[in-house]
Amino acid sequence: MASKIFSQSSSKTWPDFLLLGATWTTAISITVIFLWVVLSIVGQGLGQLSLEFLLTEPMNAGRDGGIAPMLISTLLILVVCLAVALPLGLGTALLLAEFSVSDKRFGQWVRRSLDFLAGVPSIVFGLFGSVFFSKILGLGFSLLSGGLTLACMVLPLLIRATEEGLRSQPASYRQGAAALGLSKTTTLFKVLLPAALPGLMVGLVLSVGRALAETAALIFTSGYVDRFPASLLDSGRALSIHIFDLSMNVPGGDHNAAASALVLLALLLILNGLAAFISLRWSTKIK
Amino acid sequence: MSSLASLRQAKRNDWCLINSLRILASVTALVGVLITVFVLKEALPALQSIGMLRFFGDDAWYPLEGQFNLVPILLGTVLTALGGVAIATPLGLLSALFCQFYAPNILASSYQRLLELLAGIPSVVYGFWGLVVLVPKINQLHPPGQSLLAGILILSLMILPTVALLSTASLGDVPKAYLQGADALSLSRWTTLTRLVIPTARSGLITAIILATGRALGETMAVLMVCGNVVQIPNSVFDPVRSLAANIALEMAYATTDHRSVLFISGLVLLALVGLLVMMASVLGSEEREKTRGI
Amino acid sequence: MLSYHTNTDPDSVEVSPLIDVQQLRLRYGSHMAFEQVSLPIYAGQITAIVGPSGCGKSSFLSCLNRMSDLVPDCHVDGQIHLAGTDILHPNTDTLLLRRRVGMIFQRPNPFPLSIWENLALPLREHGNIKRNRLAETIETVLRDVGLWSEVKDRLRQSALTLSGGQQQRLCIARALVLQPEILLLDEPCSALDPIASGIVEDLIVRLRPRYTQVVITHNLAQASRIADQVGMFWVQNSVGRLIEFGTAQQIFASPNHELTAAYISGGKG
Incomplete structure (x- = not known):
């Protein structure tokens, strides 16, 4: 990746040394700050973290007890989000990647809409969700409403990853299939999608990560209620909202907030590792 | 002819596929439109009754x-x-x-x-x-x-x-x-x-x-x-x-x-x-x- | 005005061609790839298309099974008749056409599936075939391409584990399962080592009486060994043209066009 082709002998002036110093200082400082952020959260949260923390209900507005209902609510929100985002995302990505000739004009419009969607701030997704899903569709504060809002939000990411996964498949597969008179349906479902599956999995995992990290879009859609949700139409508190609420609205909630943040970071790290693992396995398999 | 029947079947599948993809993509594209429309719709009453100027001219x-x-x-x-x-x-x-x-x-x-x-x-x-x-x-x-x-x-x-x-x-x-x-x-x-x-x-x-x-x-x-x-x-x-x-x-x-x-x-x-x-x-x-x- | 020198052998003229190409031209956007190409392709024979790179050979071949449709901004004019049906007619069913006209590419392109599945996929797509018939057909085509003894114990392995030459023969087998009338081969040996190349060349010759084959090749020696008819493409004013067409014997022994003569004797291209 890097191109260190500067010869060692080239004359060095004081701006050269300045730049050398500045880049290294920056890189070291950023690394230190990163460690500071992570370690201070680990330091504050690790003491609280235990199996019991994961498996019990919060008590005393979250100052004591665990985060079990938040984990369940988060999981249910993610399930709703994926159940909607996956078919929409896969269908759209297939159209954009594989029918770019026959549906060129339509594809351009869809792409424009997706570019716009990718730029929408998450709080605006929250506003939209609270009007459209909660009010107009009558879902109220519910896991369903929150999951649907997140589905809208992760669509651009999911579609981009899926489209790239499909486009990275060699054209020779499509040519070979076309030359055999195979239908588009067979070509896609029997040849291209199985071959592109690892790439699609990476996109899926990254989208789950994005949804897991989101807070602002959930405040007015899935709500704050911190007990176990009875159904998808019940309100439920996501893990990220729990962190927000404990640190902002509950004096003395910092330690449990840190522990929850640690759980969230750990989940994201696992997802990240999973994505890296899938793409590594995939690239070695291709070789 | 089973071959011709399979050909017709393949055509039907392709037709269904492309049209369902079009529907899914339309829904995706619609999300962006819906967001604009609904945020605009909810913002409209204030734009009409309060007007842009007061956002800059009100006391606080x-x-x-x-x-x-x-x-x-x-x-x-x-x-x-x-x-x-x-x-x-x-x-x-x-x-x-x-x-x-x-x-x-x-x-x-x-x-x-x-x-x-x-x-x-x-x-x-x-x-x-x-x-x-x-x-x-x-x-x-x-x-x-x-x-x-x-x-x-x-x-x-x-x-x-x-x-x-x-x-x-x-x-x-x-x-x-x-x-x-x-x-x-x-x-x-x-x-x-x-x-x-x-x-x-x-x-x-x-x-x-x-x-x-x-x-x-x-x-x-x-x-x-x-x-x-x-x-x-x-x-x-x-x-x-x-x-x-x-x-x-x-x-x-x-x-x-x-x-x-x-x-x-x-x-x-x-x-x-x-x-x-x-x-x-x-x-x-x-x-x-x-x-x-x-x- | 004819753009090529017609072959004067009285025996071949009597036979009506399986594919008749008339005044074909193809352009990508505003760039003309080739024009004024007219030639007959006779049933059961091997027609070799030769010429330097960039003279429109591959583009020409892709018109014969309408693979040219897949290229955006590609426009084809003229007429191609396959046993009376107009290939270029917009209503012509390309799925059906491509089952009749199989194609082999320069680089072997097996699907990333098992060897078995590579052959079973087009068969199943072709019609509801019984399981024992399926196995039978797969064995037959694998024997046809001389691959059966090499792969019969590893049919469930990925086709990508095969060597380049084996992959190319698998691709030929994959085209043969559909029992096409015509095989189009786009430089089928050029990505292979000499030994694998020889095996594939022998295979093409063995398939001769059963299938009508159109082979693009860079290798003139190969063309002279396998071809019945030879078409010579050349770039004139940056547009590809067919400058000569005739029997292999005539083209290699007494070419009519001075460019053909020069190319064959190694003086040009």
């Missing part, structure tokens, strides 16, 4: 008493975002130079991994860290701690990976032949980088900054948690401020009628600001493509 932001001066909130948004960008841009650029030209290969790729991890930390976690670590430190320096400065610092940390990763990519696109040519002339690194590499990658770098600015403007949680949320025009960086996004998150829960509608107007303003930036970035991107095609 007392939404419950019908006073809707948005100026301090707009200022708070712009100041935190620009402050964050002002810090993140040089650091991000230096990080990118580090990755592309200074670090040994292993270090460069692990530093890039670190930036990716930094980008993956949820904003609520940044906000929490800012609240329990950064704000007390600023409080020692100058109370109250929750302040414009805290917002600027947290935002700069959050958008730094965006600037750094996008810049690294666009510096990597600078043709290697340019560098070899510069080396053959034994130009100093300083001259090569400032006169050759950075100008060549200019539009990519500007795009990175624009996208990071968009992210900073729209950021909600971290700013909400560290900025103190007092509606005022700050006299110094140690004064608390409130941003548009934070304002929505704080007041949406109890806002009714005109007040609620004004919050949707702030959402619309955010949407417009970010949309403008995305458009600028895409225009820059297409200009860049034109340029390289010309070569």
